[in-house]
Amino acid sequence: MSESNEPIVSVKNLSIGFDNEIIMKDVSFDVYPGERFVILGGSGSGKSTLLKHMIGLYSPFSGQILINGQDLTRADESQKMRILQAIGISYQSGALFGSMSLLENIRLPLEEFTNLSSTAMDLVCRIKLFQVGLLGYENHMPSELSGGMQKRAAIARAMALDPAILFLDEPSAGLDPITSLELDELVLSLSRSLKVTFVIVTHELSSIFKIGQRMIILDKKRKTIAAQGAPEELRLNSPDPWVRSFLNREPLINPD
Numbered sequence: 732m733s734e735s736n737e738p739i740v741s742v743k744n745l746s747i748g749f750d751n752e753i754i755m756k757d758v759s760f761d762v763y764p765g766e767r768f769v770i771l772g773g774s775g776s777g778k779s780t781l782l783k784h785m786i787g788l789y790s791p792f793s794g795q796i797l798i799n800g801q802d803l804t805r806a807d808e809s810q811k812m813r814i815l816q817a818i819g820i821s822y823q824s825g826a827l828f829g830s831m832s833l834l835e836n837i838r839l840p841l842e843e844f845t846n847l848s849s850t851a852m853d854l855v856c857r858i859k860l861f862q863v864g865l866l867g868y869e870n871h872m873p874s875e876l877s878g879g880m881q882k883r884a885a886i887a888r889a890m891a892l893d894p895a896i897l898f899l900d901e902p903s904a905g906l907d908p909i910t911s912l913e914l915d916e917l918v919l920s921l922s923r924s925l926k927v928t929f930v931i932v933t934h935e936l937s938s939i940f941k942i943g944q945r946m947i948i949l950d951k952k953r954k955t956i957a958a959q960g961a962p963e964e965l966r967l968n969s970p971d972p973w974v975r976s977f978l979n980r981e982p983l984i985n986p987d
């Protein structure tokens with residue numbers, strides 16, 4: 732699983748929120764190169780907010796986020812841009828540009844961040860589409876694709892610059908069970924063939940046990956991490972009854 736003892740992402744004593752409201756506090760965890768790390772939590776617990784902090788979109792109240800040992804929270808804009816080159820993200824809302832073909836969507840980051848020739852960019856786009864099973868759909872518009880295909884295309888775009896870390900926010904949410912399973916299979920096969928580090932936000936229990944190697948569980952009520960470890964191990968042996976019940980049943984409900 733881990734290929735190195737140095738974490739590729741290290742979150743230390745993070746406290747995050749909006750205005751004066753704390754969403755999560757005392758959040759600390761490490762992600763190791765090559766692993767599939769899951770961030771789990773009920774709706775509104777702060778998963779997307781945590782992810783957006785990890786890619787530098789928001790600044791925390793306190794704490795650190797180290798990417799490859801470099802502190803994102805203290806970086807100036809140009810350092811930040813350099814650190815973020817290591818990261819690809821597929822947002823919860825999908826966010827392919829509707830007025831652009833798949834090829835044009837995937838070309839965007841290449842145009843912005845590389846000096847590749849036009850031919851080379853097209854080749855990279857086709858390789859990425861091939862990797863997510865969408866070769867041949869270069870000229871399709873997002874609206875011409877199913878929900879599952881749109882998610883795949885968003886992952887292809889996130890991979891455009893060959894990032895070392897891929898952040899996926901709810902890659903299989905809103906899809907039917909079969910399509911959702913196919914997305915999980917895609918994540919597994921990319922992880923095995925590309926050795927990319929995955930940080931996957933989800934609230935789908937079936938996905939976690941299939942793709943997660945280690946995880947954290949965010950507890951909305953306690954506003955912090957309730958547990959971290961291997962999914963199956965936590966489901967069976969967590970000393971915290973809330974964690975066990977959380978991992979053993981759906982839907983995910985906070986006790987009073």
Ligand SMILES: Nc1ncnc2c1ncn2[C@@H]1O[C@H](COP(=O)(O)OP(=O)(O)OP(=O)(O)O)[C@@H](O)[C@H]1O
Nearest residue numbers: 749754772773774775776777778779780781823934
């Ligand atoms: N930009 C924002 N400004 C103010 N509050 C926000 C903002 N974004 C999120 N929140 C609040 O932060 C809390 C956590 O939201 P977040 O979207 O991170 O949860 P989530 O765990 O991703 O939920 P879901 O499973 O529904 O995607 C919510 O109470 C939400 O209303």
Ligand SMILES: [Mg+2]
Nearest residue numbers: 778779780823
């Ligand atoms: Mg979310």
